[in-house]
Amino acid sequence: MAPKAAPNGSAEAPIQVSSIPPVVGINFGNSYASIAVFTKEGLAECIANEDGERQIACAIAFHGEEMYIGNQAKHQLIKNSKNTITGFRNLIGKKFSEIPQSTLNISAPVIQHPDLADEPAYKVEVLQPAPSPLPISHHTSNVNTPAASNINTPRSEPIPATRVLSVSEVTTIFLQSLLQSAEDFLGKKVQGAVITIPTWFDTTQRAALAKAASDAGIPVLQLLEEAGAAAGTTTTPDWSSDADLPQDRTQLIIDVGASSVNLTLLSLRSGLSYVLASSTTPNLGGDLIDDRIIKHFATEFTKKTKVPLTVCPATDAADKRAEAKLRLAIEHTKRTVSASPGAATCSVESLKDGVDFTGSINRLRFDMVARPVYQSIVDAVSALLSGAAVDPHDVNEIVYVGGTASLPGLDEHICLTGGFHEDISTPFARGTVVGGGEGDPTTILARGSAAQAALVSSLGGEDVKELKAAVIGEGDANLVRATTKTVGALFPSSAAEDKELGGVFVPLIQKETALPVRRIIELAVAVPASSKFAFELWEVVEGFRTEKVKPPKLSDDEGDDDDDEEEIEVKHRTLTKGTFLGSVVLDAKLAQKGTTTVQIQAIVDIDGDLEVDTREKGEGGATNTLKVAAP
Amino acid sequence: MADVQVLSIVAPALPEKYSPPKASGSRLSPPHPAGHRALLPVGPAYLDHLRLTIHHKHSFASFDE
Ligand SMILES: Nc1ncnc2c1ncn2[C@@H]1O[C@H](COP(=O)(O)OP(=O)(O)OP(=O)(O)O)[C@@H](O)[C@H]1O
Ligand SMILES: [Mg+2]
Numbered sequence A: 001m002a003p004k005a006a007p008n009g010s011a012e013a014p015i016q017v018s019s020i021p022p023v024v025g026i027n028f029g030n031s032y033a034s035i036a037v038f039t040k041e042g043l044a045e046c047i048a049n050e051d052g053e054r055q056i057a058c059a060i061a062f063h064g065e066e067m068y069i070g071n072q073a074k075h076q077l078i079k080n081s082k083n084t085i086t087g088f089r090n091l092i093g094k095k096f097s098e099i100p101q102s103t104l105n106i107s108a109p110v111i112q113h114p115d116l117a118d119e120p121a122y123k124v125e126v127l128q129p130a131p132s133p134l135p136i137s138h139h140t141s142n143v144n145t146p147a148a149s150n151i152n153t154p155r156s157e158p159i160p161a162t163r164v165l166s167v168s169e170v171t172t173i174f175l176q177s178l179l180q181s182a183e184d185f186l187g188k189k190v191q192g193a194v195i196t197i198p199t200w201f202d203t204t205q206r207a208a209l210a211k212a213a214s215d216a217g218i219p220v221l222q223l224l225e226e227a228g229a230a231a232g233t234t235t236t237p238d239w240s241s242d243a244d245l246p247q248d249r250t251q252l253i254i255d256v257g258a259s260s261v262n263l264t265l266l267s268l269r270s271g272l273s274y275v276l277a278s279s280t281t282p283n284l285g286g287d288l289i290d291d292r293i294i295k296h297f298a299t300e301f302t303k304k305t306k307v308p309l310t311v312c313p314a315t316d317a318a319d320k321r322a323e324a325k326l327r328l329a330i331e332h333t334k335r336t337v338s339a340s341p342g343a344a345t346c347s348v349e350s351l352k353d354g355v356d357f358t359g360s361i362n363r364l365r366f367d368m369v370a371r372p373v374y375q376s377i378v379d380a381v382s383a384l385l386s387g388a389a390v391d392p393h394d395v396n397e398i399v400y401v402g403g404t405a406s407l408p409g410l411d412e413h414i415c416l417t418g419g420f421h422e423d424i425s426t427p428f429a430r431g432t433v434v435g436g437g438e439g440d441p442t443t444i445l446a447r448g449s450a451a452q453a454a455l456v457s458s459l460g461g462e463d464v465k466e467l468k469a470a471v472i473g474e475g476d477a478n479l480v481r482a483t484t485k486t487v488g489a490l491f492p493s494s495a496a497e498d499k500e501l502g503g504v505f506v507p508l509i510q511k512e513t514a515l516p517v518r519r520i521i522e523l524a525v526a527v528p529a530s531s532k533f534a535f536e537l538w539e540v541v542e543g544f545r546t547e548k549v550k551p552p553k554l555s556d557d558e559g560d561d562d563d564d565e566e567e568i569e570v571k572h573r574t575l576t577k578g579t580f581l582g583s584v585v586l587d588a589k590l591a592q593k594g595t596t597t598v599q600i601q602a603i604v605d606i607d608g609d610l611e612v613d614t615r616e617k618g619e620g621g622a623t624n625t626l627k628v629a630a631p
Numbered sequence B: 001m002a003d004v005q006v007l008s009i010v011a012p013a014l015p016e017k018y019s020p021p022k023a024s025g026s027r028l029s030p031p032h033p034a035g036h037r038a039l040l041p042v043g044p045a046y047l048d049h050l051r052l053t054i055h056h057k058h059s060f061a062s063f064d065e
Helices: A071-079 A167-186 A203-215 A227-232 A237-241 A288-304 A317-339 A364-389 A406-419 A444-457 A463-469 B044-055 B061-062
Strands: A023-026 A033-040 A045-049 A059-063 A066-069 A085-088 A110-112 A120-128 A161-164 A190-197 A219-225 A248-256 A260-269 A272-281 A343-351 A355-361 A398-401 A479-482 A485-494 A503-511 A516-525 A534-547 A568-589 A595-604 A610-616 A623-628 B004-011 B030-040
Touching: A023 A167, A023 A227, A023 A444, A033 A167, A033 A444, A033 A463, A045 A167, A045 A444, A059 A120, A059 A167, A066 A071, A066 A272, A071 A085, A071 A317, A110 A463, A120 A167, A161 A167, A190 A227, A203 A219, A219 A444, A219 A463, A227 A237, A227 A248, A227 A260, A227 A272, A227 A398, A227 A444, A227 A610, A248 A364, A260 A364, A272 A364, A272 B044, A288 A317, A288 A343, A288 A355, A288 A364, A317 A343, A317 A364, A355 A364, A364 A406, A398 A406, A398 A444, A398 B044, A463 A623, A463 B044, A485 A595, A503 A516, A503 A534, A503 A595, A503 B004, A534 A595, A568 A610, A568 A623, A595 B004, B044 B061
Parallel strands: A023 A190, A190 A219, A248 A398, A516 B004
Antiparallel strands: A023 A033, A033 A045, A059 A066, A059 A085, A110 A120, A120 A161, A248 A260, A260 A272, A343 A355, A479 B030, A485 A503, A485 A534, A516 A595, A534 A568, A595 A610, A610 A623
């Protein structure tokens, strides 16, 4: 198929085809999907489908002879909801009997497949094209009928029919349209894909998705958990280069979609990561915010027009339809609120009784209306951290994933009330969210998946089979031992500011680092007249001390100054010496102008043996090897 | 060879009267046992870790060759 003019970005993309890896990353959410490919600049970027959408609604609708996919299908929810299929991603690989019948469904209901045992399916009404017209007869009928013209035979009327589609078939149709968009953009066949899955997908669901994808013609390289796809983006050099983020850090991924909140606390160690704690909260997210905003606008509508309207829940048919219209319309409103603090409008033609509605809401007001939902998200975060016994101050970075996490007010609320350090790094604080920057929560998963697809598809050479097996989760190569305490070098000092530890502490290997591990640091060391330099190797205990301080005076008006203003607690990080492991004392050979450059390499091997090699940088420098046997 | 992390600090000069603490024979705290943590199968660092594990018996020296 010839490449269509790409509705987004540069239409020249398919020209330099040879340098672009023919791979795609697919973020397959329950509500929206997105796809990323590599651009000729070598960046993984989300692309738009043929309707110009980067966030593609996971919806398929049948209307007459037409099949709609994506956001167009969502529009069918207003008048044609019984032929509109949504929410299928979460049902992949499930038996019909496993699906709670209470599942609120505004779209085509899930039914038992008529032919397959315990198989969920959807039944939709379609119009099938009529069988091709009968071959034109050259015999003239002698019955009293008009003679058939043998040119321009009018097409016969399509025939109403019902069509049953299993969840897997729906998934295949949907994924195939994503593949098509990617291939249209690339101008060539996709040769490898990485598709995201939620953490809670079990092996049956994984297998079912893999099958549906391969039925769609997608060469699946890996099904990657969403947290992994996020890490695929946040461990790239681009992500941390301009942000001064340490290579070893604790990262909290806050994924707020439409119908669920997924939290993951990651230990990120020089690009290698594992999950410290995670949680899924169903029925929390954008849908709940929608309910509140819809109510807000419905009230405004009634106030302005005196037309009564009761929504969320709506009972009568006219109200239900009005609610569905508002639900669609506020997609745009929410995106505007995310993008700018000014007024965002919501317009619906003939909202109810033929009366149009135009309302507007600014960010401040929106956040007020949405606040209870924001607070529930903070509560989920607090529960996760306290369950993992991790102090919020231990989190170095927050990463946002999912459409609803694009709301700056949510970030604000989380940072203000979550108990985090005031300097915690978030994409909003770094200014990388707006304008589709690298911190854009709606594209992180697809981009990370595309990067992973490129990486896996580049694997070659010998023994690649074992590597690939491990990548797709076969075997137990992913199960690791990990350090429990931070080990580092303490450079003795008699300076007053170093009194607490008696020196300057430089961490070598952080706690929660997978074994085996190697870290190499390089630093300058001041060398005194004795020309000796030394450090002690310590395992340390990290903690916090809280201090009560009076808040700084905010206002000048002394009138109602209250002297007993409440004190606020300020948290400080503390380090205390744990276990002494050994010391290194050397004569500097290469000191210049009172300092010398020292490299320290620390390795904890798979058995837990620690080896520290110290080397004065340069030819003929002092060296030392210190070994601490495994516990 | 692993990345070298270059710190921008200058470690203080050794105090004149410094003598190191007595060696205690202490060991590292025991690591989390195998299987306690599962790596996310993503990124170049993960592939390096796999190569180290699968092809180099966890040895950095062998891996560097
Ligand atoms: N820029 C934006 N600002 C605010 N909300 C947005 C924005 N973009 C998308 N959304 C909302 O985000 C939600 C979809 O998020 P996402 O694509 O992450 O969902 P998902 O992971 O597929 O859903 P689910 O949580 O149901 O699995 C929808 O409620 C949508 O309206
Ligand atoms: Mg999601």
